[in-house]
Amino acid sequence: MPDLVILRHGNTFDKGDAVLRVGAGTDLPLSGSGREQADAVGRALAERFGGFSRIFAAPLKRTMETARRVCAAQDAPPAIETEESLTEIHYGPDEGKPEEEVVARIGADALAAWEESAAPPPGWRVDPAALTGSWRAFFEKLAGGPGPVLAVTSNGVARFALAAADEKDGDFPQKLKTAAYGVVRIGPGGGARVVAWNLRN
Template identity: 55%
Template sequence: MARTLYIVRHGNTFDKGDTVTRVGARTDLPLSSSGQAQAEALAAHFRPIAFAQAIAGPLKRTRQTAEAILAEQAAPPELEIGNFLREIDYGPDENQPEEAVIARIGQPALDAWERDAVPPPGWRFDPAAIEGQWQSLFAKLARSEETGPVLIVTSNGIARFALTAAGLAPDPARHETLKLKTGAYGMFQLAGDGSVTLDDWNVRV
């Protein structure tokens, strides 16, 4: 029997008119007003789903999104914290506006990141290690005696590696990329043998 996983990206950390920066592992911002509204929309969307397990990264934005979703559950599970779900470290581009990031690394490097999850020079993380942590989590959930749906809330830099760890890819026919938008989610099925299939990606409510 397959177990359903919902991998959610946290809501916005900036509102209209704010200077948007590349927020990574070392920048612990809370949800903005629009981000809180996105979290509440997710909570309403997921209300009919009885989550058996919930795991979030340790940063404020991921915890606040998860807590908003669980607040609407009739019998919510305790929120677990998964440190690897934190976010990647953008190195010298951490908390920098996008124009400055592009000026440093160039648009082709940024395109390779969005298309293929290739880290630009200076970004401080190991893609293979993140994929291994996703694979370990998939295996752990598959072995669990619990079969109910799982909520996972993380950041964009980490979420994309759930796809690559399972050998999956978004659907270009639907103009999907590896990027998961703020307040969006992907829906996966995890089989008892640990294999993972993708039902949907980048769904915004």
């Protein structure tokens, strides 16, 4: 049964920067601290898993750069495969806006519902059923193949892997911290069990 490691990209903002709501329409590279995070998690993943048989990443600067930095810690990494289904959601009218403006528009309760139960606020371009289905299709694609496998994505998309899994070894939070990862064990028929979530080492 291959292990799928789902990794969120590193920081796109550093201390003192104005933090924006970054989605599919805001293609930022990693910040200085984000590059350090990606290097650190790359070393941690190399120590825990050795080499990856396949590495997938969403086609955004921050996800591709994170994947490249993880590859740098591997002895003989495979080529990075672009995976569109891992691309972050679009935050609609809140895309690229400062967080205080986002909260002012949708309210703290709506933002909390997103963080706690993946319920999209009004106006965000996100289809929970479609994203859950995309993860299930991805699990099926990997079933029976070699492992471990790495998928680098963003927080808005990663959380739906929890909904797509058949089993979870705990009551995991929806959110992945930057440069944190989860581990999903893929069964022969594409069934999935989340065995860890929100790890950095």
